Amino acid sequence: MSAGVHGGRAKCLQRLIRLEMPVPVTVALSFDAVHNVGCGRMPDMAEILGHFGPMPLLSVRPSSQDPDWGGPGAILNIGMSDLCHADLCERIGEGPATALYLRFVQSYAVHVARLDPDAFDLPDTADATELKAALRAALEAYEAETDEPFPQDVSVQLSEVLRSMARAWTGTTARLLREAKGAPADAGLGLVVQAMALGVGPGDCGSGVIQYVNALTGQPQVTGRYLSQSQGRDALTAGERAMYLKRDPRGPSLEESCPEAWADLIRFGEMSRRRLREEMQIEFTLHEGKLSILDAVCVQRSSRATVRIAVALAEDGIIPREEALMRVAPSALSELLHRQVDPGAPRDRLVKGIAASPGAATGRIVLTAEAAQSSAARGEACILVRRETTPEDIRGMHAAEGVVTMRGGITSHAAVIGRGLGLPCVVGANDLVIDRKRKQIKIPGGRTLAEGDVITVDGSSGDVLAGEPAMLEAALDVGFQTLLGWADEFRDIGVRANADTPADARSARTFAAEGIGLCRTEHMFFEGDRIGLMREMIFADSAKERRTVLDRLMPMQRGDFTALFEIMAGKPVCIRLFDPPLHEFLPHDKAGMRDLAEGLALPLSDVTARVEALAEYNPMLGLRGVRLGITVPEIYEMQARAIFQAAVAVSRRGDPVVPEIMIPLVSAMREVELVKVRVDAVAAAVRGETGVDFEYRLGVMVETPRAALRAEDIAQHASFLSFGTNDLTQMTYGLSRDDAGRFMSAYVQQGVYPEDPFHTLDVEGVGELLKMGAQRGRAGRPDVTLSICGEHGGSRAAIEFCREQGFDYVSCSPFRVPAARLSAAQLAIGDASKA
């Protein structure tokens, strides 16, 4: 019997029987058999019923391949009839017998004959006379609705149950629901026909559900309930009427009342864990003191419990480490890195946007970066709500607990920075309207929030919630660390982190990144009074003046790099030279320009003229990256000097640092050549000045299609090529990530793009450029180091692609490093098992 022929439940029951657990007589109908039932070809009912005794009472349960795919509800007590009722009245008393019959008639009428449920209300009574009246009414109602008496033949009843379940499976709603969970269009349904263990009657009768771990933490702990005189899973919803399983000061327990059954259940739990290699939830019945095991399913569990259970099974030698690794979804790890809204907490959703950076945070609404900073200074948690964020908002983002933007997509500024900082972030919340004058936010449905009101950003779901729902804390526990340690044993591709600041670098170390794959230096120019100096440099009239200002920025940059090198302690650090257009550093409103004019002692008109002159139609495609490096070479020279001096200083105190310097936005070989000449000259100068020799590597960020096409030339001058898949995706599609948000969801819904290419690497288009770039890069320099450092870096699809292409490493936000390490291990294990 296999899950692919008879379904998971049938398979599991078979295994329980082999373990000699007391499972009642069970007959499994295969997918094919049930499919035939759906088409009107019934199995041999006599043959089925022959497995059971005379006047049997039966249950039928669904058995699909994956329990997540759903299926029709169980039907119990099939076989009840006037005759059987009379018999039961004698055996278990009239009241309970009538209640069972009535319940069966009701469920048969509603779920099998599909009659109006209102006509079959169950009375809330245990009084035998009332129950009898209700039964009579129900039988009459059945006859009135169907023009036939209620069927008395178990064979007829069972046939109809099977038929109705087979048909329910093929209904459109059921199909759509299971397809949404990944079921194939032709997913089959098996059915399990089982003798009832009644659970109702004299002596110790009842039913219950038991599991052996805590569903939230994964720690060993018996949980569940037992309800005497009950069937099925009633115990779970019986509230105070139900009994504890293990001895408990709060009330009576099964352990005390039926110690033998308790001992068996504990034994069965241990047995099923070892032999089924999983933590199971077991459904059981006691009938006249005799224990029956009716069903067992895998314990539902939180992400945290998933990790804990997998690690414990491997540590106990029950499953190999590979299997433990395969059992945890990488996305589950990401959840554990952040606080989450308690899934059980009520949610008052204000607006929905794009889930851009996972985790949840609560705070008071602030509408400007300045307000965020003063809120943080007061020690008050705040959520920064903006139309969109710009580099000027960085300090505000650092100060905030979470960020919400009206505009932008999964790779907008707010999203990228949010993920880098591990800051919960929702972007593209189009339905928000920010009224800056009144300091209010309008929400669809006429609600209005004011600055200072408390909201919660759920960056895992994309929801913005009112108030402060209950939270679950992050869980970087021992199990988490153990699992990732195992992942590193199996994976065969490097994982680095994108880290711009010492805080990022420390996160990168915490998550055991093997180095920094992308350090974006531009953020360093917004800090403290540096932006003032940047602006002074932008307004400088000559290379000489620019150099004077840059000389003042240099020690600050050197400090940044020194800190990074120290934190990374000899692990590689790849620094991208200055990338953004200069106008990003200029103010864009009148007030800012007035301030700047005062600061620089220039007429306002000069400042506005310069700001206007530097404005660009398409900043993404403008004067930035290496284009700035070539037209304003002083900037790169300053950065190279700061990098080399920092490397020399840190190397003196410890392991030699070999900095990696990366040139952004290259589109032609000659750009690399020109920058290389200058950087080499700076290195020679620093060697001369310090008397210290040092190595460094110069490489190229491949982010224009042309750089990928010309990678063979470019690799002549580049010891590494790192593919910036964000920009490469933008240019390959001709699609700005900042502007795509407005129609991307419509595009994905209509299937125009199978997925948001900023979220999932577009293997067909962008991937082909990566492939070409890698092949050509190797043709130009066989030992060239290849990597991805875009937002895709942490995703399974990208890692899979990079492994296939023999890339050396991927680099992603620090908070995605754990998932990336796990994905890489899973891919390696998957390949090994195929081999």
Place this chain on the structure above:
Amino acid sequence: MSAGVHGGRAKCLQRLIRLEMPVPVTVALSFDAVHNVGCGRMPDMAEILGHFGPMPLLSVRPSSQDPDWGGPGAILNIGMSDLCHADLCERIGEGPATALYLRFVQSYAVHVARLDPDAFDLPDTADATELKAALRAALEAYEAETDEPFPQDVSVQLSEVLRSMARAWTGTTARLLREAKGAPADAGLGLVVQAMALGVGPGDCGSGVIQYVNALTGQPQVTGRYLSQSQGRDALTAGERAMYLKRDPRGPSLEESCPEAWADLIRFGEMSRRRLREEMQIEFTLHEGKLSILDAVCVQRSSRATVRIAVALAEDGIIPREEALMRVAPSALSELLHRQVDPGAPRDRLVKGIAASPGAATGRIVLTAEAAQSSAARGEACILVRRETTPEDIRGMHAAEGVVTMRGGITSHAAVIGRGLGLPCVVGANDLVIDRKRKQIKIPGGRTLAEGDVITVDGSSGDVLAGEPAMLEAALDVGFQTLLGWADEFRDIGVRANADTPADARSARTFAAEGIGLCRTEHMFFEGDRIGLMREMIFADSAKERRTVLDRLMPMQRGDFTALFEIMAGKPVCIRLFDPPLHEFLPHDKAGMRDLAEGLALPLSDVTARVEALAEYNPMLGLRGVRLGITVPEIYEMQARAIFQAAVAVSRRGDPVVPEIMIPLVSAMREVELVKVRVDAVAAAVRGETGVDFEYRLGVMVETPRAALRAEDIAQHASFLSFGTNDLTQMTYGLSRDDAGRFMSAYVQQGVYPEDPFHTLDVEGVGELLKMGAQRGRAGRPDVTLSICGEHGGSRAAIEFCREQGFDYVSCSPFRVPAARLSAAQLAIGDASKA
């Protein structure tokens, strides 16, 4: 003797000698021989001098491979010495003999011995005594400067002349000058040593220059001058002292004074035209009535004359048509399509920008599109000067004679529209400052111009000139038409025009384009009151409302297409569906928004909010093209309906029209599929409504790298693929054409890019995507039609590329069609001659 060994002049002289013209004894020194002279290895002087009589007088002239590459000036009268002077005094008189000697001493001292020219002033006198004193002074000055007497030996003189000429050729200035004209680094210099025909003495003595065509028009016309008692080319600068050649009422002529020599010259002219297969300019000398032919060079000529001469030579059977076609540079044709500033006119240059659309125009400065329209309404020619142009300026551009912008590059809006309209245009004139308040323009150097001042735009050179210099009119004469007719016989690739308006379409017909390769429909939405409707549509709240507004736009669009189909009379018309982002149609300043709010009866805040909401960071990469077509499908449906109805209407009156519909900005196959479904539905509806069956073709504009990569899929649903190389170049490089202007010239100067890729197709990068796209497109649909429709379409490099790749046609601005036809013919002829 070949031009590649002895130089063009030597070769030509040899041919004149073979034609038995009276060429004085001539010895040619090869490139190698001269190279040796430069290195100090002199030829056998006795051997050279052996060709001439005793006491020879010689000239030396340079003979480089291409006369354009320059070379040292001729030195005449080598051999003059005290002895020779005495002899000449007897033969031609003391005054003339002394003048000759003095002149030789002067030119030898300055050009050969490199002495200070001030010490060797020539006196303005014919008085023998004064001349003698001057000669004495010159000889003494020579001796004083060099500590040696003036050399008296012809062998010494000639050696020194040869040495000095050989060295001059290798000097840096000379080398840079000729390399700028395309000479290779190792270009050689030959030298021609020739016996002097004196031209000075008793009887009919003198020299002159004659040519047989008008240098400006190319029409047959004897021009030139003769100056008695002169040498070399003195006649050309002698003013009134010189004689006409042909009988002329204005003064004496060679025809009258020496009818035999005249007759010989006419005969030689005819002979050289037939046998040298060119219009030559001949340098001649009469000495004692005897005619000598000293030199002949190709007549310098205007572009117009180039065409006329080539056509006439072919029509006279002297050269084949192929050769006539090869002799005309395609760029020369473009000049003929436009008025030009007379090359001889003085130029008062105000500022220089990028030559963006050829031709010249004069008019009064206007600073707004409205001012341009009112100026045109008053019948006053105007030049529109703007920071940059936007689609809102279209009507102003139509009204202006020329356009100047501060910003933008060769493919900026102003440039593209300018070329489309054949409107002279200079863009990127960075040094201009427009003071809108004062309605003034500030020019570097402190000059200020006011609105209303007259300026001239020279879109061929990039100059903006003050006032109104003399102009040459356009010249679409018979020769031009004949030549292009021949081009069409030879070329093997189609040439279509990009045409948006009936005026464009008429230009396209005038220049014999084979159809419209790109009709950009967005311009149609700016005309008249259409922009008002567009804005109403943008503000519509539902698809239904949008459709209502579009229903009002539809008849106007239908009118546009009807006009185009009628003008093109059955030739294919490829219409690109709506492409720009919607915000291009909204006002961007407060005043415009206020107007719009009033017009739509909406609160101003609603209008500003909508304008803000539609703004994009990178409009180039935003919600436009097919992305709009899919998210706001009503627009494409309206356009398809207008196209089909127009096709039905025009087909009823004449040849069936098979419209081509092109989808812009495609990046995924599914986009094409979705649009195709809707367009097909509209076609079915129009067929039903009109009862007329019609065909149409649906294709894709390939302008994102991804569309090129996925061309195989895309071609499944596209019967043609037209590569939009503008956008494709922008995306492949990650470089916005509008923003590139600021650094492109620096980039090209530093050799970072070999050429501006918006100007010359980047064959290595963008070209590879074209190649891939073409191959994959064919793989997906073997009969797919392939073409280029970007700005590159008309360039030789792009046509060469497209021919190699087997494209069906190129499409370019109407005014570039003639050059494209010629380039295509030249490429085909070149291939045939190689085969």
